[in-house]
Amino acid sequence: MSQRFRHAALVGKYHAQGIRDVLEDIAGFLIRQGLEVTLERDTALNTGMTDYDALSASDLGKVCDIAIVVGGDGTMLGIARQLARFGTPLVGINQGRLGFITDVTVGQFAEALAPMIAGDYEEERRTMLEGGVWRDGEVIFEGFAVNDVVVSRGATAGMVELKIDIGDEFVANLRADGLIVGSATGSTAYALSAGGPILHPGIAGWVMVPIAPHDLSNRPIVLPDSREISIEVVDGRDASVNFDMQSLASLLHGDRVVVRRSADQVRFLHPLGWSYYATLRRKLRWNAGVA
Structure with missing residues (x-):
């Protein structure tokens, strides 16, 4: 059964240009949605974001019930491996081209996250x-x-x-x-x-x-x-x-x-209507010949 989330871990590709502004926007949005927000420690240290609590990945897994990961698939892989043993679900927000497992664009994060936070999402588990x-x-x-x-x-x-x-x-x-x-x-x-x-x-x-x-x-x-x-x-x-x-x-x-x-398995959350085949079609350009 889907759940409404209460405490979000926020993880970012902290060396990416402009990442602090994006993280600030997402953190503010999550707080307005009624969630508590804690930053992953390296993200906080490297962006200078001091207005939020910061914890190691293992400690985030003990207290947070969802992780919002901002970056690319590489950023997601790094944190997913650490949070899998806690069963923490992850949502990927991609700054550039959509990835295979980071499938929400920065420009649409509010539209995508609002229903997901309320419990409306697609979930998949990866071995x-x-x-x-x-x-x-x-x-x-x-x-x-x-x-x-x-x-x-x-x-x-x-x-x-x-x-x-x-x-x-x-x-x-x-x-x-x-x-x-x-x-x-x-x-x-x-x-x-x-x-x-x-x-x-x-x-x-x-x-x-x-x-x-x-x-x-x-x-x-x-x-x-x-x-x-x-x-x-x-x-x-x-x-x-x-x-x-x-x-x-x-x-x-x-x-x-x-x-x-x-x-352990990794839990990925996606917006309602997400499709694995649509991801392949988009990333691998399987519809390139379609008018």
């Missing part, structure tokens, strides 16, 4: 990835990702060789520039640029996409998200792994990157 890097039987790195986990070669090195297991079954040895394991959300990001398929968020699965593979028979594949994926570095120098914005460089031979479905 996250989690995992880590194992070395000599110990976990040396852990991370979460809304978009993808990417194992890639070093900047100046040649290809990497990767051994891929899914569950208890050996699947492939791959020589390539790298490998992407992407969620449905991430299927329209790096994985799409690398030739992967678009995965509807209603499907419980991952996309696994080789990056510039040596053998053209190494193709993208859609996998169920119920199995753990293990990616072992067999050969190649200076390989790295990236869980969204969290990176570990200089993987060693024998290191295993393990990826699985997270127990």
Whole structure:
């Protein structure tokens, strides 16, 4: 059942030009709608907005019942990963071109937010990835990702060789520039640029996409998200792994990157009438030939 919200976290792409004025406008609007407003700490520090309380992301998740994120999809990914464990719903307001997950324009924020605050909205939940890097039987790195986990070669090195297991079954040895394991959300990001398929968020699965593979028979594949994926570095120098914005460089031979479905999900709220297909149509220009 939809709810009326009471306490909003406000998060901004604080290094963007003109962001303070936009955040001030949105904060003022939320207060006039009867909400309490708290800024994310880095947003407050970097914009100089001192008229509002400021908290870390983890503390925002404990006290706020909605998060308004102003920026692009990258800004949304950063905070979504931190708030997912609290179940905090997120609304994305985009300053520039509409994103895949930040779909309210700055110029229409009041029109869009007013009914959403009152409980009239579309909600969707997106699956996250989690995992880590194992070395000599110990976990040396852990991370979460809304978009993808990417194992890639070093900047100046040649290809990497990767051994891929899914569950208890050996699947492939791959020589390539790298490998992407992407969620449905991430299927329209790096994985799409690398030739992967678009995965509807209603499907419980991952996309696994080789990056510039040596053998053209190494193709993208859609996998169920119920199995753990293990990616072992067999050969190649200076390989790295990236869980969204969290990176570990200089993987060693024998290191295993393990990826699985997270127990947490991200909650995105959209204005009534929002459509996933309309988002794809707009972003990918699928209606370019329509008069």
